[in-house]
Amino acid sequence: MKQPVGVRVRLGKRSYPIWIGSQWLSGSAPRIRQATRARTFLVLSTGRILGFHGPALKRSLRRLGQVHLLTVPDGEAAKNEHQLLRILRFLAEKGFQRDACLVTLGGGVVGDLGGLASALYMRGIDFIQVPTTLLAQVDASVGGKTAIDFHGVKNLIGAFHQPRTVLIDTAVLRTLPARVYRAGLAEVVKHGVIRDAAFFRWLENHVVEIVRRDPLAVAHMVRRSCEIKAAVVRMDERESGLRACLNFGHTLGHALESLRSSQGLQHGEAVAYGMVGASGISAEMGLCPEDVPARIQALLERLGLLKPLPQLDPGRILRLLSFDKKARAGKALFVLTRKMGAVSMNHNVPNRLILRALRHLQAPRPDVSGPA
Amino acid sequence: MKQPVGVRVRLGKRSYPIWIGSQWLSGSAPRIRQATRARTFLVLSTGRILGFHGPALKRSLRRLGQVHLLTVPDGEAAKNEHQLLRILRFLAEKGFQRDACLVTLGGGVVGDLGGLASALYMRGIDFIQVPTTLLAQVDASVGGKTAIDFHGVKNLIGAFHQPRTVLIDTAVLRTLPARVYRAGLAEVVKHGVIRDAAFFRWLENHVVEIVRRDPLAVAHMVRRSCEIKAAVVRMDERESGLRACLNFGHTLGHALESLRSSQGLQHGEAVAYGMVGASGISAEMGLCPEDVPARIQALLERLGLLKPLPQLDPGRILRLLSFDKKARAGKALFVLTRKMGAVSMNHNVPNRLILRALRHLQAPRPDVSGPA
Numbered sequence: 001m002k003q004p005v006g007v008r009v010r011l012g013k014r015s016y017p018i019w020i021g022s023q024w025l026s027g028s029a030p031r032i033r034q035a036t037r038a039r040t041f042l043v044l045s046t047g048r049i050l051g052f053h054g055p056a057l058k059r060s061l062r063r064l065g066q067v068h069l070l071t072v073p074d075g076e077a078a079k080n081e082h083q084l085l086r087i088l089r090f091l092a093e094k095g096f097q098r099d100a101c102l103v104t105l106g107g108g109v110v111g112d113l114g115g116l117a118s119a120l121y122m123r124g125i126d127f128i129q130v131p132t133t134l135l136a137q138v139d140a141s142v143g144g145k146t147a148i149d150f151h152g153v154k155n156l157i158g159a160f161h162q163p164r165t166v167l168i169d170t171a172v173l174r175t176l177p178a179r180v181y182r183a184g185l186a187e188v189v190k191h192g193v194i195r196d197a198a199f200f201r202w203l204e205n206h207v208v209e210i211v212r213r214d215p216l217a218v219a220h221m222v223r224r225s226c227e228i229k230a231a232v233v234r235m236d237e238r239e240s241g242l243r244a245c246l247n248f249g250h251t252l253g254h255a256l257e258s259l260r261s262s263q264g265l266q267h268g269e270a271v272a273y274g275m276v277g278a279s280g281i282s283a284e285m286g287l288c289p290e291d292v293p294a295r296i297q298a299l300l301e302r303l304g305l306l307k308p309l310p311q312l313d314p315g316r317i318l319r320l321l322s323f324d325k326k327a328r329a330g331k332a333l334f335v336l337t338r339k340m341g342a343v344s345m346n347h348n349v350p351n352r353l354i355l356r357a358l359r360h361l362q363a364p365r366p367d368v369s370g371p372a
Numbered sequence: 373m374k375q376p377v378g379v380r381v382r383l384g385k386r387s388y389p390i391w392i393g394s395q396w397l398s399g400s401a402p403r404i405r406q407a408t409r410a411r412t413f414l415v416l417s418t419g420r421i422l423g424f425h426g427p428a429l430k431r432s433l434r435r436l437g438q439v440h441l442l443t444v445p446d447g448e449a450a451k452n453e454h455q456l457l458r459i460l461r462f463l464a465e466k467g468f469q470r471d472a473c474l475v476t477l478g479g480g481v482v483g484d485l486g487g488l489a490s491a492l493y494m495r496g497i498d499f500i501q502v503p504t505t506l507l508a509q510v511d512a513s514v515g516g517k518t519a520i521d522f523h524g525v526k527n528l529i530g531a532f533h534q535p536r537t538v539l540i541d542t543a544v545l546r547t548l549p550a551r552v553y554r555a556g557l558a559e560v561v562k563h564g565v566i567r568d569a570a571f572f573r574w575l576e577n578h579v580v581e582i583v584r585r586d587p588l589a590v591a592h593m594v595r596r597s598c599e600i601k602a603a604v605v606r607m608d609e610r611e612s613g614l615r616a617c618l619n620f621g622h623t624l625g626h627a628l629e630s631l632r633s634s635q636g637l638q639h640g641e642a643v644a645y646g647m648v649g650a651s652g653i654s655a656e657m658g659l660c661p662e663d664v665p666a667r668i669q670a671l672l673e674r675l676g677l678l679k680p681l682p683q684l685d686p687g688r689i690l691r692l693l694s695f696d697k698k699a700r701a702g703k704a705l706f707v708l709t710r711k712m713g714a715v716s717m718n719h720n721v722p723n724r725l726i727l728r729a730l731r732h733l734q735a736p737r738p739d740v741s742g743p744a
Contacts, residue, residue: 085453092523098697122697123519123530124610147495151464158495159531238496325470325494 004031004168007223009142009230011237014162018141018226022215023171025056025130029063035165036126038101039065042094044087044114045105046078047071049132053172057105057130068094072113079109079148081157087117101126101164107133107180108140108267112155115146119161129166134173134184135268138191138225141166143233143246154254155325160238168226170218182304183268185210186249188221189299190275191228194245197341199224204295207302244326245343248335249275252357255320259312272305277357282336284353287344292337309362314355321354376403376540379595381514381602383609386534390513390598394587395543397428397502401435407537408498410473411437414466416459416486417477418450419443421504425544429477429502440466444485451481451520453529459489473498473536479505479552480512480639484527487518491533501538506545506556507640510563510597513538515605515618526626527697532610540598542590554676555640557582558621560593561671562647563600566617569713571596576667579674616698617715620707621647624729627692631684644677649729654708656725659716664709681734686727693726 004021019031041061045054050071061067070090072078091100102125104114111129118127131137147158173181192200202220203210209217229246236243253274257265279293300306321332334349376393391403413433417426422443433439442462444450463472474497476486483501490499503509519530545553564572574592575582581589601618608615625646629637651665672678693704706721 081457088529089523092525092528095695097695097699099700120529120531122528123517123532145495151461153464156464156494157460157492159492160495323467323469327469328471 004028005219005223007226007230009162010234011144011162014144014237016163016165018166018168018230020168020170020219020223020226022219023169025053025167025169026059028057028167029060031165031167032060032128033064035128036101038099038126040068040096040100041065041103042068042070042091042096042100043103043105044070044072044110044117046074046110048074049106049110052175053105053130053132053169056169057103061103072110074109076109076149079113081148081150083113084117084120084148087114088121091117091121096121096125098122098125101128103128103130105130105132107131107136111136111140112145112147112158115144115161115163116148116158119146119159124161127161127163129163131166131168132172133176134181134222135187136184137168137170137173137222138184139187139229141168142226142229143243144237152258153323154257168222170215170222173213173218178304179266181213183266185303186268186272186275186300186305188225189296189303190246190248190271191225193275193279193296193337193340194248194335194343195228195232195341196224197339199228200295200299200340204299207299211303241345244333244345245335247326247333248337248343249273249278251321251324251326251332251334252277252317252354254324255317256309256312258320259316269305269307272300273309273361276300276306277354277361278334279337280357280360281334281349281353282338284356285336285349288337288339292340295340296337308364312358312362314358317358318351318354376400377591377595379598379602381534382606383516383534386516386609388535388537390538390540390602392540392542392591392595392598394591395541397425397539397541398431400429400539401432403537403539404432404500405436407500408473410471410498412440412468412472413437413475414440414442414463414468414472415475415477416442416444416482416489418446418482420446421478421482424547425477425502425504425541428541429475433475444482446481448481448521451485453520453522455485456489456492456520459486460493463489463493468493468497470494470497473500475500475502477502477504479503479508483508483512484517484519484530487516487533487535488520488530491518491531496533499533499535501535503538503540504544505548506553506594507559508556509540509542509545509594510556511559511601513540514598514601515615516609524630525695526629540594542587542594545585545590550676551638553585555638557675558640558644558647558672558677560597561668561675562618562620562643563597565647565651565668565709565712566620566707566715567600567604567713568596569711571600572667572671572712576671579671583675613717616705616717617707619698619705620709620715621645621650623693623696623698623704623706624649624689624726626696627689628681628684630692631688641677641679644672645681645733648672648678649726649733650706651709652729652732653706653721653725654710656728657708657721660709660711664712667712668709680736684730684734686730689730690723690726 004019102118144162147155253270326333376391474490516534519527522528625642698705
């Protein structure tokens with residue numbers, strides 16, 4: 001077992017390390033003890049993930065104190081107020097005190113739900129994330145956003161609550177379904193586009209290794225993604241402005257997700273369409289060179305994303321955009337590319353450009369997907 | 373209408389002013405506009421309070437934007453998850469966006485409940501408090517604590533969310549029932565005991581004016597209380613240590629409240645017993661002179677507090693103390709007096725001293741109550 005590598009998320013008193021290693025969860029007790037003095041732990045997971053990765057994590061936690069387990073159902077539908085109250089009731093019934101720690105073992109749903117429960121119980125107890133999907137490792141592990149879906153709106157109810165530490169085991173990605181892995185790659189690409197042209201270039205040059213989940217390539221990709229996101233979040237913990245650049249691809253992406261949620265579009269898949277849409281809009285507005293959307297689209301296709309979209313209802317998408325959390329006076333906030341590695345915010349994208357971008361996403365394309 | 377006086381709560385980016393005046397709510401639009409850019413407001417209140425003070429507040433808010441109203445039932449029982457979800461659902465159904473502002477008009481229940489809803493909706497929208505009880509004006513208005521009761525435990529679920537501003541109209545105290553007004557005085561006395569011997573002396577010298585709610589005395593008392601609490605909260609926003617001094621009288625107080633909640637002991641009344649208990653324990657332990665508990669008890673009695681307690685179950689109180697939010701290894705955190713105006717924390721108060729303090733609280737006393 002190699003020692004994990006640390007990425008520090010610098011947020012003053014709320015700073016924390018992300019530890020990235022391979023097959024090291026069963027030996028993570030020292031890192032956990034550095035992060036929390038807790039003697040009582042609740043591991044929140046799903047039955048399936050607990051079967052895969054529970055034993056290694058429990059081995060570490062049992063050295064540190066008492067371990068309780070609670071599972072929630074698989075899938076986004078579990079991110080609701082009923083599961084949230086169920087977790088809080090469990091903590092209360094077991095008599096968890098302020099010196100307890102909630103550990104989320106799973107993807108974004110488990111992390112968001114458990115994170116919010118730990119933010120609210122006694123106005124905040126310690127919280128450790130053990131993300132088991134690529135998306136959760138490169139995205140949810142940095143930034144302290146927690147939430148549930150409510151009244152049909154994604155992440156409508158939530159809080160900012162930073163974890164004490166994040167334990168990433170890249171080996172868990174090997175068992176991830178191909179589609180879930182690919183969806184996570186969208187956020188990796190995003191980090192290159194918004195902040196780091198060299199990283200984007202590295203991704204272009206390592207598509208084969210990334211798709212076959214080569215351990216060294218995966219380790220570098222996860223680490224660099226966490227570093228980029230940590231740098232952004234550090235400048236704007238509570239999303240007052242700058243942090244909104246992380247929303248690149250998410251404006252259209254969220255709308256597509258709401259629209260097709262019943263058909264099960266994955267978050268990363270939706271963001272991939274959103275990034276092509278936003279960079280295309282940017283080029284149309286003359287804000288960036290034509291090759292930026294072209295390179296983004298080509299890389300995403302080689303990574304196995306951007307499968308053809310079915311017929312969309314453009315009117316419904318425009319309505320959803322006007323209700324976006326970051327909308328102002330009914331106009332959605334778009335993050336637009338300026339060049340590779342740099343973006344800017346825009347509240348005034350004309351509807352006709354949004355509609356043109358949607359038509360582009362639905363246009364039939366030659367299949368150029370890589371070796372996925 | 374005189375201009376209100378400002379007390380600044382300094383918390384970096386989350387700093388805010390408390391405005392204290394008399395009969396000025398109908399002219400508070402400029403202060404509200406300084407605090408928030410919101411164009412949509414939800415006033416959360418109870419039917420009774422809205423009848424008394426709603427018109428003046430609405431006059432101000434309507435100059436600034438659209439005003440919605442929502443009422444919750446009177447009393448602590450409304451501080452539950454059902455009312456919380458009801459408020460959140462109302463916000464979602466009306467399509468409130470991030471640029472909205474929730475205004476709580478009422479006592480601690482309305483403030484705690486509305487504050488938590490505003491902390492959670494879209495991970496935090498603007499929030500303005502208009503406290504209408506003495507307790508809420510001198511206590512809940514500073515510190516950003518929001519909460520609901522859950523699973524039979526007071527404030528078990530909550531968040532820290534600072535208001536954008538607090539509007540205090542001391543004239544609203546005139547219509548407050550005598551018992552509710554007196555209960556609020558307990559927290560005023562607390563502020564003197566923990567930080568300001570001169571303020572405690574001022575209270576001793578102005579019992580008559582305070583009890584008859586003389587406008588000048590009330591204005592000074594509310595302002596000085598807010599200043600003291602603001603100074604404490606500034607040093608420790610998230611209650612990592614020092615802020616716990618505000619818990620003086622609350623350790624025993626919370627236990628008494630839990631015990632007698634069905635019989636309707638008010639929070640401030642419970643805190644008054646708790647302060648006599650804690651200062652008595654401190655003197656027994658030799659940590660402070662005998663005259664400290666004596667002066668605290670005498671002042672509280674002159675203010676009409678400390679009515680005789682009925683028979684208590686000491687075993688049940690000890691159990692409740694061991695489950696207190698701030699307990700460590702089952703030992704409650706006591707805030708003990710060192711001298712008038714200074715306290716220290718103690719996690720190791722022997723049970724026999726707690727039991728002796730309880731006996732003292734139940735002992736028959738000569739009626740020395742003031743002109744209440």
